[in-house]
Every structure is written in structure tokens, then in C-alpha cells.
Amino acid sequence: MLRVLAVDDEEPALAELLFLLRADPRVRSAEGVLEAAEALRRLGLRGPDGAADVDAVFLDVRMAGLGGPDLARLLAGRAEPPRVVFVTAHAEREEYALRVPGLPVVDWLLKPVRRERLAEAVRRVAELVAADRAPHPGRCGVRSPADGVAVEGEGGTRFLPVADITRAEAHGDHVRLYTRQDSHLVRIPLSTLEECWRAKGFVRIHRRHLVSLARIDALRADGGRLTVRIGASVLVVSRRSARELRDRLVEKATTNPPVNGR
Structure with a gap:
């Protein structure tokens, strides 16, 4: 199950997004913050096993101060960045995709977020995270670890x-x-x-x-x-x-x- 962080500087929009996320059975936990600086602090926390304790971040694109693409760029430089889903009230997907090169953005959601559309984004994230976690032959990118x-x-x-x-x-x-x-x-x-x-x-x-x-x-x-x-x-x-x-x-x-x- 997924551990999700939602970031939006508009409290009503954040509350609605958290409500929908927490209603999805694939989401184990969903927390929200109102600014990017607090998101960075929260994303710096580690779980008991030493691994990052957030699997995915749902990011508002336009926020006061540090915006969603800026925060996503910072996350992309991390050793194990969380999956990113952008949330926006504007048809600006292509514009912001160019500003975050190399970042594997899983999906884009248009506000107001519809339950069905959010479920699809969660499904995509869950499949990617499950693939990351699952052990399988050749996981190391080699024929065998000694090769x-x-x-x-x-x-x-x-x-x-x-x-x-x-x-x-x-x-x-x-x-x-x-x-x-x-x-x-x-x-x-x-x-x-x-x-x-x-x-x-x-x-x-x-x-x-x-x-x-x-x-x-x-x-x-x-x-x-x-x-x-x-x-x-x-x-x-x-x-x-x-x-x-x-x-x-x-x-x-x-x-x-x-x-x-x-």
C-alpha cells in the first residue's frame, strides 16, 4: 500500500485531495502540507528500515514561493525520489514538462480532481512502486550479481x-x-x-x-x-x-x- 504526501498551498483544495486519497484502498496513509519548504522537511524523514517513508507526492503546480516543478526538480536529484503526480488548475502540462527534464512524472491531474481520474493516477503509481519493491531475477541489471x-x-x-x-x-x-x-x-x-x-x-x-x-x-x-x-x-x-x-x-x-x- 502507498504512503502519499499531498502538497497544495490552498487549504480547501488540499483537504479535498486528501479526502479522495484516503478513500482509496491502495493508499495506506496520506498526509498534507501547505508549502514546499515543509514538504522538503517531511520528505527528509526515513522509516524504521532506513528507507524513505513516502512513495508518491501529489504536487500542486502553481504555489506561492517554491512551485511544484521547482520542488520536483529538487526531488529528482535524490537517490530514491518518490513518484510524482502533478495537480493543476491550468492546461499547462507541456510547458511544465519541459521545465522538469528527466523527472518521471507518473500523471497529471486537472482541478477539480475527479474521483475516477485520481483512482487511475493512484493505480499507475501503485503498479510502479510494486515493481520497484518486488524481487525478481536480474534485478541488479546483471546476468548474476557476480557477472x-x-x-x-x-x-x-x-x-x-x-x-x-x-x-x-x-x-x-x-x-x-x-x-x-x-x-x-x-x-x-x-x-x-x-x-x-x-x-x-x-x-x-x-x-x-x-x-x-x-x-x-x-x-x-x-x-x-x-x-x-x-x-x-x-x-x-x-x-x-x-x-x-x-x-x-x-x-x-x-x-x-x-x-x-x-
Whole structure:
């Protein structure tokens, strides 16, 4: 079932949208806020399992201050952005679609929102979220987790061995994979790679970064901030990830002690 956040700066419209959402059996919870700033704060919360606790955001397009497309653009840069449904009183779909490139907007609803039309939007969101959650063969975008990730290059599609990957960085609903020589953009959630590659020695150090422990060149603590260096890249380790990173490094050192004192 879906966890939904509705954002509209007009209280009557927000109340009506929440009423309709809560009446849909596929919606487990629906909360509402009257401004984008409060929505950003609410969307920063995490559930008990560490995952984002909002599956979809129903966004009014025109709001005072930060508008719906502006908020959607900010959400698109997150590691695991929620699904977005725009709600508007104007026939402006094409105009705003151009202003939010790369954001997978699930649907557009015209005010006043009709129950039947909202049900269709919820159905679309529910199907996408269910597909994200469901485990299935090839979920990691590979033939098996030990093989590699399918990437596009000048010579066509090839499989990039996991052992060649130094780190992965989330870019909206894509991930950029880095090797010592180059990088590749693939459409795989970072959370999926984290799950599939944990046994391969990868650890999440930030909401946007997954790194190979074997490829870390240096670990540094400066003024309470922990960073890792991989080649020329210096990445900040989030406070919530610092403990796990240290534990994994200690585990690695214990499991693979240096040979001949080196």
C-alpha cells in the first residue's frame, strides 16, 4: 500500500485531495502540507528500515514561493525520489514538462480532481512502486550479481565486471558507475546495487554514494567530518553511515590481513 504526501498551498483544495486519497484502498496513509519548504522537511524523514517513508507526492503546480516543478526538480536529484503526480488548475502540462527534464512524472491531474481520474493516477503509481519493491531475477541489471552490469558504449552493449567498479553515484532514477578509466550511466536504483553488491565488498557511505571497500585509497577525519578518497575523488561520509563504514573496514582488515607485514 502507498504512503502519499499531498502538497497544495490552498487549504480547501488540499483537504479535498486528501479526502479522495484516503478513500482509496491502495493508499495506506496520506498526509498534507501547505508549502514546499515543509514538504522538503517531511520528505527528509526515513522509516524504521532506513528507507524513505513516502512513495508518491501529489504536487500542486502553481504555489506561492517554491512551485511544484521547482520542488520536483529538487526531488529528482535524490537517490530514491518518490513518484510524482502533478495537480493543476491550468492546461499547462507541456510547458511544465519541459521545465522538469528527466523527472518521471507518473500523471497529471486537472482541478477539480475527479474521483475516477485520481483512482487511475493512484493505480499507475501503485503498479510502479510494486515493481520497484518486488524481487525478481536480474534485478541488479546483471546476468548474476557476480557477472557485471550491462552498459552502453561506442561498440554497443557490454557487461562491465563488478570488480572493475570503484563507486556508484545516484543521479535521480539513474546511477553513474565509475571505474578507474571511465564512467557509465545506467538506470538502476542505488538501493538495488547496495543490496546486490554488499557481498562484493560495497558499502553505502551517503544517500548518493556506494563505494567499493577495496578501492578506497584513503580515509580521513577532519573537524568531525569523515571523507574517503578514491582516485582523485573525495567523498563525504554521512554521519549515519560512518559507523558501518568503519565496521566494514575493520571486518575487511580482519578477514584479509596484510601479507608479509605489508
